[in-house]
Amino acid sequence: MTLMAERETGRRAPGHPLRAEAVRGFAPWAGVAGFLVTAVPSAAGADRWQGGWAETRTELHGVLLILLPLAAAAGCWQGGRERRRGTEELWGTAVRGPLARFLASALPVALWVTAGYLLAAAGAMLASWPYATGDRPYLDLLPADAVVLTAAGVAGQVVGRLVPWRVAAPLVAAGGYAGLGLSGRSGTGAGRRLDPAVPVAEHLVPVGWQPAAMAVWAVGLTAAAVLAYAARRRWTALPPLVAAVAAGALLVGSGDGLWRENPAAGRQVCDTSTTPQVCVNARYGELLPQVTAALSGVTRRLEGVRNLPARFEDHRGEPRDGEVQLPMLTPIGWSVVRGRLTDPEQYAWEAVMMLEGRGDCRELDPDLRLADDAVQHYLAPSPAERTFDELAAQGDEERRREFARRKAARAALAAMGDDERRRWLSAYFASVGACGAGEVPAL
Template identity: 30%
Template sequence: MSILGVELRRSAALGAALTTVAAGVVALYVAPGRWSTGWMALAIAIREYLILMWPLALAAGAWQGRREHRTKVGELFATTARPRAQRMLPVLGAMAITLTVAYLLVTAAGVAWIFTTDRYLPVLNVAVVTGVGVLALIGAAWLGLGIGRTLPAPATAPTLGVAGVLLVFASSFVSPDWLAAAISPIHGTSQFHHYQTIDNQVSAALAIWLAALAGTGVLLLVAGGWRARTAALVPVLLGLTVAATVVPRDPAVLDQPVDPVARELVCTDDTPTVCVSRVHATVLDALTPLAREGLAVLARMPDAPTAVHEDTTTYRLREDRPTPDGVVTIPVRIDRRGGLAHPAAVVPEIVTRLGVEYDGTCRNRNPAVERAAASWLLGREPQPDLGVEEDAETNAGAVTLWQGLRALSDDEALARVTAVRDAVLACADTTGLLSRSPR
């Protein structure tokens, strides 16, 4: 233990840990909105930032690995009675301990940000994703130790640092996709929806590969000749074979898999019902009054919707999830603090489609007519659809139709707006339904 303590204080282990913590925390807080949606999002984001932390650990290990060559004590130590493998244990232990603590400190920095705003914690999955990230750092450091001892040149560490970035990035694009999942520590960490997870079987395959890399590093570190160094390649080859056997081939498991529990709806106890996904349960209280205000606006029309649900469709996976009758779906956005983002947009998003779900199959919809009708219900002038390319005349036409509605009595205007809603439901042409002389 005293030798391990010396290694912890005087080797590159402490510096590697501090550098890793700095890189990880800075990367996290540059864009907290990417992971403020929940615990799994945080765990996945930290794994993604291994593109920075993994090369740093690799380079630190390589720098430490050339210590005996740098201090010219290799021959002296070779004359001692203790086997080299035994002498290297404190070095390996120091690197493993400090980098484990470093990864957990980066995680703790993120947890401090979301602790009070996120309730859904899939303990097993988060622990597995985090554990694989820790193993990735240890494997990188141990591999660097072995390479640094085998190639004890001053340029080895910085070269490995640069090469590590390229390797981590390139490995995530290896084809086929299942092979990338088995060897890349950042595969599957680009987040496309809030219910995303990493399958435990994928994590198991990656853990096997990372353990094999660590084993190769250890063998290189303790090898006494070229035969032993050649034999150090065996763990890599064996680990790759086993990982490729274990990793699943199903694209639904490999390509942004969905956590079904995270996507389950959590609803209000009273009516009108408002529901959000379990991972967004903390914003239900903030969303409910806004959603009910939107339903109240739609309630001016007969047979209006009576509930608002979060749209949990993941379009990237081309899902077709039917909406129950009487329900309006809206996206729920989370801000960088884990609260409800863009609350002012909730009511317009509920009203803008007149309570009718848009599935893209109806080609008779007239955006200017629908926008004018929704704007009349909202009591405001039509606004351009920001972020969407549209005909320059669309909003101008909507303003003209809206002005025509305002000139009518409320009963007549409401009847025409309701006719537009009914035409949309029937997938009929809405053109002319708001004009003074409807066809």
């Protein structure tokens, strides 16, 4: 009947107001802003997350620190639209109830901002996929972040309806930035546990119920505010408020139990064909061939040498007995960019420094300093060694004498026969961690 009536009158039935709000006006532009605010900073810092799934998750979650206040400000601006146009009385005469009118205006803006965020998040995931070095995509926080973002946009609309100021929207944004910033600096207090934009370290994952509780906390507060403002029966705001309080109490009461160590971060994958063995964290397991290749010159020259650690390890905390720390692969953007070691020579030199284990020495025996330099030069010279040597050769007389002693020590180690050099290196590595010459024979 409706279709026949339309044909007879030559007029189309009016579309749903939600559709009209969604395709015209401010809402699509809010979605564009949400996309750009997520995509532009992420793209500018792609080196630090591209290729690491946990890093990508952390980057996308961290954007909420900027995007949540923006979504609230966008909702606030939309909420003051009728007041700016002078059509409040006309809007109040609409057939639909106040709650339906409110949602028809609030939801498009909030959902557009969320859609822009999710589109940028999907792009970031696709950008990480070709360079991922192990592990799996982390989507545990993304649904809850999207829900919280939508809730922020709707909550901002309530403020826009209640506050008759044109500057309300920028004030909401400024207040949001300040509030989230102060919450992030509050250590481990209750405010931090209720903060939906709290930074998440790459080695942590949330417990299974944490994202759901955070979503209930945010949506419950927003729903209570909306119902208290627009519902015919204001008491209907009580159930979502009770749900929000319960979720908030659960989040606060759980303390540090909201997060746990990423199980993948506690595992390692190893190449056992070398001495020392080379192990990398399972989160970056596909980097093992590159790391092994970068250290191949070192491990080849150490064949048959005694007193070496059993393996290079790559796990959180101090190395266990028989292990030495692998040079850091993280944070991404330094040693590793887009799934590739940036400087294998520098990485090998850092590995030799780890083997020597003299980072805690404030003063080093001069003979041991010469031995360290000779071993570094033999196993994996620093990429900057030539530059430092040239500077030393052009320095004052004392620096030139010191350089001459270093050259002589390097030459002495290089001139040894294979068996003699292995014996000398075995004695040298017996002194690992010591600050005095000890049992290391002179060069």
